[in-house]
Amino acid sequence: MAVDATKAASLAHANTNDLDPWFMPFTPNRAFKQEPRLLVSAEGMYYTTKEGRKILDSSAGLWCVNAGHGRKRIVEAVQAQVATMDFAPTFQMGHPGAFELASRIAALAPPGLDSVFFANSGSEAVDTALKIALAYHRSRGQAERVRFVGRERGYHGVGFGGISVGGISGNRKMFGSMLPYVDHLPHTHNLQEMAYSRGQPEWGAHLADDLERICALHDPSTIAAVIVEPVSGSTGVLVPPVGYLEKLRAITEKHGILLIFDEVITGFGRLGKAFASEYFGITPDMMTIAKGMTNATVPASGVVLKQDIYDGLMNGPEWGIELAHGYTYSAHPLAVAAGLATLDVYKEEGLFERAAGLAPVMEDAVHSLKGEPHVIDIRNIGLMAAVELAPIPGQPGKRGYDAFLKAYEAGVYIRLSGDTLAFSPPLIAEKEHFEVMVETLRKVLQTLD
Numbered sequence: 482m483a484v485d486a487t488k489a490a491s492l493a494h495a496n497t498n499d500l501d502p503w504f505m506p507f508t509p510n511r512a513f514k515q516e517p518r519l520l521v522s523a524e525g526m527y528y529t530t531k532e533g534r535k536i537l538d539s540s541a542g543l544w545c546v547n548a549g550h551g552r553k554r555i556v557e558a559v560q561a562q563v564a565t566m567d568f569a570p571t572f573q574m575g576h577p578g579a580f581e582l583a584s585r586i587a588a589l590a591p592p593g594l595d596s597v598f599f600a601n602s603g604s605e606a607v608d609t610a611l612k613i614a615l616a617y618h619r620s621r622g623q624a625e626r627v628r629f630v631g632r633e634r635g636y637h638g639v640g641f642g643g644i645s646v647g648g649i650s651g652n653r654k655m656f657g658s659m660l661p662y663v664d665h666l667p668h669t670h671n672l673q674e675m676a677y678s679r680g681q682p683e684w685g686a687h688l689a690d691d692l693e694r695i696c697a698l699h700d701p702s703t704i705a706a707v708i709v710e711p712v713s714g715s716t717g718v719l720v721p722p723v724g725y726l727e728k729l730r731a732i733t734e735k736h737g738i739l740l741i742f743d744e745v746i747t748g749f750g751r752l753g754k755a756f757a758s759e760y761f762g763i764t765p766d767m768m769t770i771a772k773g774m775t776n777a778t779v780p781a782s783g784v785v786l787k788q789d790i791y792d793g794l795m796n797g798p799e800w801g802i803e804l805a806h807g808y809t810y811s812a813h814p815l816a817v818a819a820g821l822a823t824l825d826v827y828k829e830e831g832l833f834e835r836a837a838g839l840a841p842v843m844e845d846a847v848h849s850l851k852g853e854p855h856v857i858d859i860r861n862i863g864l865m866a867a868v869e870l871a872p873i874p875g876q877p878g879k880r881g882y883d884a885f886l887k888a889y890e891a892g893v894y895i896r897l898s899g900d901t902l903a904f905s906p907p908l909i910a911e912k913e914h915f916e917v918m919v920e921t922l923r924k925v926l927q928t929l930d
């Protein structure tokens with residue numbers, strides 16, 4: 482086929498009207514395909530739809546485009562890399578950029594977390610962290626540490642490890658029995674005690690004490706790791722109560738249990754610091770990272786772990802593989818190029834500090850929605866905020882979904898989680914973007930059933 486004909490055929494395909502073959506993720510496929518919402522380009526704070534409408538991105542895509550869309554420096558770095566070396570194996574081989582990216586991420590991470598294992602998605606990072614925890618304990622003669630403790634309403638992706646330690650019943654119920662030996666802490670959200678908190682709620686540190694109950698029940702010497710999001714994102718921005726994370730750290734340390742912070746959302750400036758661990762001043766044993774790591778231009782993720790854990794795994798003959806784990810695309814050259822350029826952008830534009838400065842602006846803007854119809858809670862920390870609506874009796878999630886659709890019609894994309902609407906804009910947002918987000922949602926709330 483002549484080149485032009487091939488191109489024409491592929492363009493025709495790109496514009497196909499047949500929406501059936503793509504089984505879409507986390508989407509009501511039947512409803513979507515009746516009234517699709519198609520995005521075709523993105524720049525700065527905005528998407529453009531197939532119809533040519535501009536849509537304000539109040540959620541940085543999926544909490545991931547922290548430096549805003551279409552960043553020239555990142556685009557050019559990826560373009561240059563694909564033309565130079567499209568792929569390089571990382572099993573028994575390496576490429577310089579991957580070592581540089583690991584060093585730079587380790588330098589951003591809390592002291593002691595000096596080793597980075599690369600994967601491609603948050604889900605893979607979570608599975609990797611859980612496996613490292615098991616392997617580490619086993620390698621130091623504590624093979625009986627096989628249990629994990631997650632938390633209700635935690636989201637750790639969709640691998641079997643992630644849904645097992647995760648605490649979202651909708652993500653678990655269809656998929657059988659999952660990993661054995663998993664227990665869960667209670668979630669920390671309580672409308673009676675903490676509705677409309679600004680930043681960390683004062684109430685709720687005692688909920689971490691439940692870890693002592695779990696330890697007593699199972700015997701702490703059987704527990705490998707506790708995994709939590711420092712701030713739960715996907716279930717609607719659940720901010721940890723004052724003192725809660727400190728307690729988790731103290732209890733895990735006391736019992737020799739590893740503490741894993743899932744920083745897939747909270748990493749790379751979302752709270753105005755490189756990581757939530759820095760924001761809260763608590764150092765976990767491992768952190769999972771993804772999303773903002775490459776500004777989402779190329780899928781990438783990783784586990785940042787304590788040097789002690791890495792050292793503990795360096796056993797056996799020197800020619801032998803120490804951890805039988807990895808992905809074909811671990812440290813993919815395009816992801817590495819995107820990651821390095823992304824870190825440059827964050828640093829040169831001071832975006833983490835910018836986010837810290839914007840946080841109070843966003844806080845005031847979202848809390849101005851208190852008193853609007855259906856609103857039962859508003860919460861926020863850093864550049865994350867959520868507005869929770871009362872569910873329609875018997876139809877949980879429907880009111881939130883209707884609000885999401887109406888906001889999109891009005892030109893704002895807001896992340897939906899049940900009846901909660903979440904804002905997590907790119908860190909380049911300006912004051913007027915917050916006004917548009919909030920005033921659009923206000924109008925939507927006034928027209929909702």
Ligand SMILES: Cc1ncc(COP(=O)(O)O)c(C=O)c1O
Nearest residue numbers: 602603604636637638743745746
């Ligand atoms: C805290 C957390 N962990 C893990 C994941 C899973 O990441 P991915 O969708 O890249 O697998 C997410 C995704 O939103 C997340 O928020």
